[in-house]
Amino acid sequence: MKNDKKMVEQITSMDVDFAQWYTDICKKADLIDYSSVKGCMIIRPYGYAIWENIQKTLDTRFKELGHENVYMPMFIPESLLQKEKDHVAGFAPEVAWVTHGGSEKLTERMCVRPTSETLFCEHFANIIRSYRDLPKLYNQWCSVVRWEKTTRPFLRSREFLWQEGHTMHATAEEARNETIQMLNVYADFHEKDLAIPVIKGAKTPSDKFAGAEDTYAIEALMHDGKALQAATSHFFGDGFARAFDITYADKENKLVYPFQTSWGCTTRMIGGIIMTHGDDNGLVIPPSIAPIQVVIIPVAAHKEGVTEAAESIYNRLCGNFRTKLDNSDNSPGWKYAEYEMKGIPLRVEIGPRDLEAGQCVLVTRHNREKTIVKLEDLEAAVAERLQAVHDGMYAKALANRESRTYTCETIEEITAKLAENGDGFVRAMWCGDPECEDKVKELTGVGSRCIPMDQETVSDKCVCCGRPAKKLVYWGKAY
Amino acid sequence: MKNDKKMVEQITSMDVDFAQWYTDICKKADLIDYSSVKGCMIIRPYGYAIWENIQKTLDTRFKELGHENVYMPMFIPESLLQKEKDHVAGFAPEVAWVTHGGSEKLTERMCVRPTSETLFCEHFANIIRSYRDLPKLYNQWCSVVRWEKTTRPFLRSREFLWQEGHTMHATAEEARNETIQMLNVYADFHEKDLAIPVIKGAKTPSDKFAGAEDTYAIEALMHDGKALQAATSHFFGDGFARAFDITYADKENKLVYPFQTSWGCTTRMIGGIIMTHGDDNGLVIPPSIAPIQVVIIPVAAHKEGVTEAAESIYNRLCGNFRTKLDNSDNSPGWKYAEYEMKGIPLRVEIGPRDLEAGQCVLVTRHNREKTIVKLEDLEAAVAERLQAVHDGMYAKALANRESRTYTCETIEEITAKLAENGDGFVRAMWCGDPECEDKVKELTGVGSRCIPMDQETVSDKCVCCGRPAKKLVYWGKAY
Numbered sequence: 002m003k004n005d006k007k008m009v010e011q012i013t014s015m016d017v018d019f020a021q022w023y024t025d026i027c028k029k030a031d032l033i034d035y036s037s038v039k040g041c042m043i044i045r046p047y048g049y050a051i052w053e054n055i056q057k058t059l060d061t062r063f064k065e066l067g068h069e070n071v072y073m074p075m076f077i078p079e080s081l082l083q084k085e086k087d088h089v090a091g092f093a094p095e096v097a098w099v100t101h102g103g104s105e106k107l108t109e110r111m112c113v114r115p116t117s118e119t120l121f122c123e124h125f126a127n128i129i130r131s132y133r134d135l136p137k138l139y140n141q142w143c144s145v146v147r148w149e150k151t152t153r154p155f156l157r158s159r160e161f162l163w164q165e166g167h168t169m170h171a172t173a174e175e176a177r178n179e180t181i182q183m184l185n186v187y188a189d190f191h192e193k194d195l196a197i198p199v200i201k202g203a204k205t206p207s208d209k210f211a212g213a214e215d216t217y218a219i220e221a222l223m224h225d226g227k228a229l230q231a232a233t234s235h236f237f238g239d240g241f242a243r244a245f246d247i248t249y250a251d252k253e254n255k256l257v258y259p260f261q262t263s264w265g266c267t268t269r270m271i272g273g274i275i276m277t278h279g280d281d282n283g284l285v286i287p288p289s290i291a292p293i294q295v296v297i298i299p300v301a302a303h304k305e306g307v308t309e310a311a312e313s314i315y316n317r318l319c320g321n322f323r324t325k326l327d328n329s330d331n332s333p334g335w336k337y338a339e340y341e342m343k344g345i346p347l348r349v350e351i352g353p354r355d356l357e358a359g360q361c362v363l364v365t366r367h368n369r370e371k372t373i374v375k376l377e378d379l380e381a382a383v384a385e386r387l388q389a390v391h392d393g394m395y396a397k398a399l400a401n402r403e404s405r406t407y408t409c410e411t412i413e414e415i416t417a418k419l420a421e422n423g424d425g426f427v428r429a430m431w432c433g434d435p436e437c438e439d440k441v442k443e444l445t446g447v448g449s450r451c452i453p454m455d456q457e458t459v460s461d462k463c464v465c466c467g468r469p470a471k472k473l474v475y476w477g478k479a480y
Numbered sequence: 481m482k483n484d485k486k487m488v489e490q491i492t493s494m495d496v497d498f499a500q501w502y503t504d505i506c507k508k509a510d511l512i513d514y515s516s517v518k519g520c521m522i523i524r525p526y527g528y529a530i531w532e533n534i535q536k537t538l539d540t541r542f543k544e545l546g547h548e549n550v551y552m553p554m555f556i557p558e559s560l561l562q563k564e565k566d567h568v569a570g571f572a573p574e575v576a577w578v579t580h581g582g583s584e585k586l587t588e589r590m591c592v593r594p595t596s597e598t599l600f601c602e603h604f605a606n607i608i609r610s611y612r613d614l615p616k617l618y619n620q621w622c623s624v625v626r627w628e629k630t631t632r633p634f635l636r637s638r639e640f641l642w643q644e645g646h647t648m649h650a651t652a653e654e655a656r657n658e659t660i661q662m663l664n665v666y667a668d669f670h671e672k673d674l675a676i677p678v679i680k681g682a683k684t685p686s687d688k689f690a691g692a693e694d695t696y697a698i699e700a701l702m703h704d705g706k707a708l709q710a711a712t713s714h715f716f717g718d719g720f721a722r723a724f725d726i727t728y729a730d731k732e733n734k735l736v737y738p739f740q741t742s743w744g745c746t747t748r749m750i751g752g753i754i755m756t757h758g759d760d761n762g763l764v765i766p767p768s769i770a771p772i773q774v775v776i777i778p779v780a781a782h783k784e785g786v787t788e789a790a791e792s793i794y795n796r797l798c799g800n801f802r803t804k805l806d807n808s809d810n811s812p813g814w815k816y817a818e819y820e821m822k823g824i825p826l827r828v829e830i831g832p833r834d835l836e837a838g839q840c841v842l843v844t845r846h847n848r849e850k851t852i853v854k855l856e857d858l859e860a861a862v863a864e865r866l867q868a869v870h871d872g873m874y875a876k877a878l879a880n881r882e883s884r885t886y887t888c889e890t891i892e893e894i895t896a897k898l899a900e901n902g903d904g905f906v907r908a909m910w911c912g913d914p915e916c917e918d919k920v921k922e923l924t925g926v927g928s929r930c931i932p933m934d935q936e937t938v939s940d941k942c943v944c945c946g947r948p949a950k951k952l953v954y955w956g957k958a959y
């Protein structure tokens with residue numbers, strides 16, 4: 002379909018059809034396109050620029066903590082994938098298999114990496130000899146493939162971009178500390194950079210990563226009350242080290258197994274940004290990672306001095322903020338709609354009357370609040386407004402989560418709260434029995450999301466069986 | 481094989497066995513490792529840090545020229561690959577085929593991208609409607625796969641990292657300008673950042689990219705006299721646009737075909753750095769992209785004040801240069817050898833006697849020249865020395881190329897020059913007949929590398945057949 006003229010088109014209202022609203026934003030904000038490669042997406046320049054900013058910010062954080070980037074092959078021979086039994090059981094059903102190179106059949110088929118633990122382990126076995134070689138703190142930015150049946154842009158795609166950290170440590174304690182440290186990095190990044198409040202917690206045993214001893218995750222609540230697992234961090238113990246025969250000589254020159262972690266986050270976070278912050282006018286991007294933080298729009302640009310004033314504002318801002326000046330001949334109204342769709346955090350309007358009064362108008366995207374600012378105060382006002390956008394976005398997301406978090410003591414209470422208030426997080430106690438975990442999901446529709454680090458006792462009985470409770474669990478419907 | 485202690489081991493001398501010397505450097509400088517994935521390499525932290533610096537520098541240049549990054553799927557359905565007949569003929573024999581997703585056989589097999597023209601074309605057909613949508617200036621950083629029989633780290637690997645630019649223009653002239661502009665970007669990057677002199681030229685018709693109207697390349701001469709194609713830039717005309725039905729409405733609202741380019745460079749450039757600048761002590765990295773530009777080594781660190789002085793030097797330099805202080809308990813001699821192997825451009829030595837004299841010693845890696853510098857002049861001296869390293873490396877590479885460039889008028893002369901002086905570039909005239917091109921290679925071993933942009937007439941006859949010559953051609957043995 003070819004349209005002659007690009008319009009800022011209406012999108013489906015989020016209250017009418019949240020799923021359609023989501024897809025509309027992905028397309029209309031120029032984040033993605035589809036192709037003939039089923040289940041995969043094209044990430045367009047605007048979407049990719051968001052990913053680049055996420056990458057840059059996280060990569061700096063990782064490197065400050067001593068991590069180094071590496072690149073592993075994208076293929077995994079079948080025999081290598083099979084070395085750790087839980088791991089292969091978890092991933093084999095959903096990998097893409099390469100069977101031919103050119104016209105020749107391979108003697109052993111290889112999968113496209115769904116994750117690279119097996120490759121890292123093989124490499125670690127080669128390069129780790131003594132305690133002096135530890136820790137190894139590695140990270141990789143790459144794409145991975147998982148053959149999903151049902152796909153959605155950013156949230157679940159057959160190919161996605163991610164980073165995967167893989168570290169090796171002399172002691173279990175050190176590896177456990179790394180696991181928690183990286184979970185905290187993800188949580189802090191979500192709160193400080195993405196303006197998304199998250200719950201940090203451990204996954205229940207049935208929900209652990211294939212091969213992990215413990216899996217931790219951060220869980221965010223989307224606008225519609227569904228939960229999104231936004232990043233994970235795993236403690237492997239020495240399970241993979243034993244399977245791959247990775248040993249090192251300790252200070253007493255005894256050969257022992259090292260302890261391992263892995264941790265990752267993906268382009269799925271862009272889906273989280275859309276569903277946490279977006280509204281019926283389109284995307285809302287947190288200032289920290291917005292490709293354009295400030296857009297300047299001249300009003301009645303044909304009037305004397307307006308274009309020059311807009312350019313002067315641009316020149317003053319562009320050194321400190323990611324700034325765009327739109328002096329095209331589209332109408333201001335069209336531009337407002339276009340940049341609201343794209344979620345630019347702050348808009349600067351300047352017209353003849355503003356010029357006369359020596360001022361301009363700043364409009365924050367997330368709440369459309371207008372502030373009139375003296376031109377001489379411009380830089381400080383823009384910095385202040387961007388911080389206000391971040392804070393406002395975070396507060397709004399937190400308020401949504403709080404209004405949709407229900408503390409419950411019985412199955413009936415869960416069902417009633419969800420029916421009354423819609424989807425959300427349910428806080429309820431659990432005895433630790435996987436059967437109760439399954440039963441809660443079966444009866445209420447919400448599954449265990451995580452066992453939060455911040456434990457509290459909201460009842461002394463399991464919400465399901467009434468036996469003594471062991472843990473507070475967050476339950477929810479998950480993307 | 482596990483060694484108890486890491487040593488700075490001897491590498492094979494480049495004059496004894498250049499190929500083995502190359503492989504030794506790749507391994508001993510910790511650039512790569514092998515795995516059970518045949519024909520692929522692991523890029524280790526030090527090698528990947530070089531690639532990250534290359535990426536950062538090139539990406540900045542691309543963006544300054546208006547290019548935007550995107551991400552396309554890594555798979556190409558067979559029917560899509562087949563849309564442009566020359567293209568599929570060129571690539572189909574060397575692609576990896578995915579035939580199964582999980583346990584299910586795919587209804588249509590897909591290859592892992594060997595290059596992404598077909599995917600970009602399909603996308604361009606979707607998003608280009610009018611002349612207002614042009615130009616599209618896209619770039620992608622990713623990995624690609626080509627099923628090579630014989631592989632060598634960085635130079636020829638089944639999977640490699642690269643960038644691929646894909647642009648669409650309203651006119652052929654604009655697309656031609658883009659093709660040449662990007663060729664110039666690559667050439668400038670090689671000379672200014674990698675200290676590698678290059679010849680810019682067009683490929684002969686038999687050597688063009690599959691589907692291109694014209695292919696341009698930069699060719700560098702390695703230390704052993706063999707040529708390396710370091711980057712390519714292609715003008716596609718409207719051939720792909722016609723095959724993929726990409727049209728746009730021009731200003732008269734007539735549907736016409738746009739014109740296209742693509743251009744790319746790869747991790748192969750790291751191979752070029754090794755073979756241009758390396759020596760028997762190891763790698764030599766150009767300062768612009770060196771992960772560590774300056775290494776500080778305290779001498780007799782147990783003597784009073786030495787450690788503090790080394791730390792003070794580190795603190796003064798680390799803000800402006802990528803600096804490392806090695807205050808481990810390895811001997812200075814061991815450290816010298818280690819950082820020479822790793823190719824750090826500049827070494828700062830400071831010992832008790834230097835301290836007394838208020839000075840330190842700067843040693844440039846490429847020629848081991850020592851400069852004694854007053855401590856108060858440190859920052860300026862380091863900046864000057866790094867520039868001297870770059871200039872010296874470039875001059876050395878250029879001198880090697882000049883001493884190995886032979887202008888010849890007959891086949892006999894080519895054979896004699898190569899026998900007498902060893903491999904190198906042969907400059908000789910060509911009539912334009914592909915048969916002569918093949919015959920030169922058959923008789924002398926050197927194939928056409930490029931038709932240089934800077935044309936000259938060194939004879940009026942074809943070096944092969946004696947008929948009137950059309951072009952000066954650079955000939956050589958290629959990696």
